[in-house]
Amino acid sequence: MRVFxxxxxxxxxxxxxxxxxxxxxxxxxxxxxxxxxxxxxxxxAQVHRGHLEDLESLRSGAAAxxxxxxxxxxxxxxxxxxxxxxxxxxxxxxxxxxAGSDKLLIVTSGTGMSASGPGMPATxxxxxxxxxxxxxxxxxxxxxxxxxxxxxVAVMRLPQVHDTTKQGLVTYAIQVxxxxxxxxxxxxxxxxxxxxxxxxxxxxxxxALEKGEAGxxxxxxxxxxxxxxxxxxxxxxxxxxxxxxxxxxxxTAHFGWLATFVNLDLPASSAQTREKLGxxxxxxxxxxxxxxxxxxxx
Numbered sequence: 644m645r646v647f648x649x650x651x652x653x654x655x656x657x658x659x660x661x662x663x664x665x666x667x668x669x670x671x672x673x674x675x676x677x678x679x680x681x682x683x684x685x686x687x688a689q690v691h692r693g694h695l696e697d698l699e700s701l702r703s704g705a706a707a708x709x710x711x712x713x714x715x716x717x718x719x720x721x722x723x724x725x726x727x728x729x730x731x732x733x734x735x736x737x738x739x740x741x742a743g744s745d746k747l748l749i750v751t752s753g754t755g756m757s758a759s760g761p762g763m764p765a766t767x768x769x770x771x772x773x774x775x776x777x778x779x780x781x782x783x784x785x786x787x788x789x790x791x792x793x794x795x796v797a798v799m800r801l802p803q804v805h806d807t808t809k810q811g812l813v814t815y816a817i818q819v820x821x822x823x824x825x826x827x828x829x830x831x832x833x834x835x836x837x838x839x840x841x842x843x844x845x846x847x848x849x850x851a852l853e854k855g856e857a858g859x860x861x862x863x864x865x866x867x868x869x870x871x872x873x874x875x876x877x878x879x880x881x882x883x884x885x886x887x888x889x890x891x892x893x894x895t896a897h898f899g900w901l902a903t904f905v906n907l908d909l910p911a912s913s914a915q916t917r918e919k920l921g922x923x924x925x926x927x928x929x930x931x932x933x934x935x936x937x938x939x940x941x
Contacts, residue, residue: 645669646852647708649695649733650715650751651688652679654809655801658845659714660686666849671708673700673715695729698736705740710747712848713737720900727778731785738789738796748789748796749851752782754837754862754911756800764867765911767800767860795857802837802864802911804844805929807936812836813929815901817878817938826879826886829894829906832872837911839865840926850920861916865924868910877933 646663650656651672660670660683670688674680680690691707693700695715705711713734717726734750741748756779757765758772771783786796803811810817813836820826844863851861872886879886894902916922927935 644709644852645671645707647671647673647691647704647711648688649673649701649704649711649713649737652682653715655804655841655844656714657682657686658841659712659848660688662842662845662849663852664688666853668852671704673704695733698732701733701736702740705737705746705748708746710852711737711741711749712852713748713750714848716751723900724778727774727781731781734782734785734789738785738792738794741795742789742793745795747852747855747857748794749799749848749855750782750786750796752786752798752800753779754800754802754864755907755909756780756783757911762908763910765800765862765909767862767913767915790858797851797855797857798860799848799851800860800862800911801844802839802862802866803869803929804839804841804863805932806841807932810929810932810936811838812901812904813874813878813933816874816898816905817882819898819901820875820878820882820884823897824884826875826882826884827889827897828871828875828886829889829891832870832875832888834871834906834908835868835910836871836874837864837867837909838869838929839863839924840932843922843924843926847916847920847922847924850922854920856919859919861920862911862913863916864911864913865926866928867912868908869929871905873930874933877930881933881936881938
């Protein structure tokens with residue numbers, strides 16, 4: 644199968660590409676510059692030049708493939724709502740090239756988009772919240788819109804995806820700890836974030852491509868919920884800094900934009916995903932990767 648992958652040179656996409664190639668697929672990877680193109684060629688993929696706001700490049704890439712994995716997102720949180728709307732338009736463009744075909748489009752969302760009850764683990768059956776509440780939900784709204792136009796679309800919801808280099812939003816918490824001289828958590832720190840290792844997540848994308856169903860939601864969750872206090876204490880030990888509780892009122896001044904997320908309790912289950920796709924994550928835990936990462940103090 645020839646698979647068009649957006650975000651093919653990114654943190655997760657660069658793991659998806661070799662996973663697909665090892666499974667016998669051909670990869671057409673989106674690249675916005677020469678460095679990205681060279682990395683794709685080195686990985687054994689073909690190059691499709693373009694970027695998320697070049698909608699024609701997205702349409703032509705999708706049209707040239709048998710399936711699409713949309714793993715790209717602009718991670719500039721100073722323009723978060725705008726970037727979520729860019730993602731919506733990108734999905735609509737990809738969908739316009741696939742409507743009426745049997746080609747599968749897998750889009751990338753987050754487990755935090757689930758409208759689960761307070762304290763309850765999010766499940767694949769949970770409908771998404773509105774983008775008016777959480778801008779990132781624009782992704783799943785766009786998926787529903789293109790499905791209504793005859794596109795076979797599935798949603799991959801991601802937790803904090805990690806290795807010893809990056810750990811999702813935890814990476815930004817590490818930066819704040821360095822800047823402030825303390826690894827902070829809010830209140831008792833019992834709120835939880837789900838997590839999965841980068842290579843396990845890449846494997847799940849491949850399984851979803853090969854076995855996935857239109858209309859399905861999949862949760863790439865290996866750990867249902869890692870307590871914020873445990874994350875902060877592990878960061879503190881690794882940076883030789885104290886870990887300390889702060890109040891919700893102090894969170895904005897301490898964390899900046901990250902304050903929106905740090906005290907959220909977001910456990911998530913992947914029971915349905917594991918049963919349907921036969922996914923068995925085996926990578927290191929989030930705390931293990933935090934303990935083993937190379938902390939650069941520069």
